[in-house]
Amino acid sequence: MRFQVTVYLKPEVHDPEGQAICQTLSGAGYPDVTHIRVGKRYVIDLKDDCHDPEKKVAELAQSYLANPVAETYTIEREA
């Protein structure tokens, strides 16, 4: 089974990489782009007989994949 965990900086934390990309694109012919934030997406495959996969992925996201001090995350399970 497959899950996807997407990690972003929290909205209140300045994202310099996103800002740099936005400014560059704005000058490269896309002035309508006002804001970009950069995230990371982790694709996680678990064994089919994994017990309580949602809980395990939530633990992975909270304790390893994201740093809750400055980052937030979402979890999606692929059908």
Next chain:
Amino acid sequence: MTIAIKNSSVQKAVGMVSFPGSNCDQDLAWALSHHLGFHVKWYDYKQAHVEDLKNLDALFLPGGFSYGDYLRGGALAAHAPIMNEVRAFAHAGGPVMGICNGFQILTESHLLPGALIKNQNDRFICQMSQLRVNPQNMLGAKLSKSNYDMPIAHGEGRYYADEKTIEKLQGEGQVLFQYSDERGNLADPNGSLLSIAGITDPTGKIVGLMPHPERAAEVVLGSADGALFLNEYFNYVM
């Protein structure tokens, strides 16, 4: 592997934990052994159980790019087998200093609060820095100077924590060093909250700092303040 010491009567020993990608360990070991006369014991990051850690006078987590900065700087090293022993050593009151990537490892291990994230200007910053000492800090109060010159070299050195944590750091005197200019006014090279360059736990024994004292260990490097700071740290914890 242990580094041979010149003076065989030296009893004091410190530990160095090196991870794959750590690259400031040799410089730090040189400063500790050559300038301060310590015997340096190296520890393999894969060792889950180490008997003699408790006999050490201090433990160091050096700078570099452990695990290639994969996941986040210091995030994978924080879960290396050796870190159980490092945490136990720290919780038992053992002095631990994390420098640059070592500071990142300490925050990812929750031995120090907050996080080190990408520099505000999205650039790798490599420059000499003036560091203002916070005299309210337990270790800071024992330092002989009010300003130390040590270089920084990092892409993810911006100190960040939520408001509650920042208030606690200030209240408990945990801020050790702040980036400043030559006049002692706070400076902002990388967007760190409160211009934080280094913090400690409330006792002052667990230290995390982004600047490199080992790169300021002798005048020919541009500053000898790093060796002075290390020496004063040992005087405080021993």
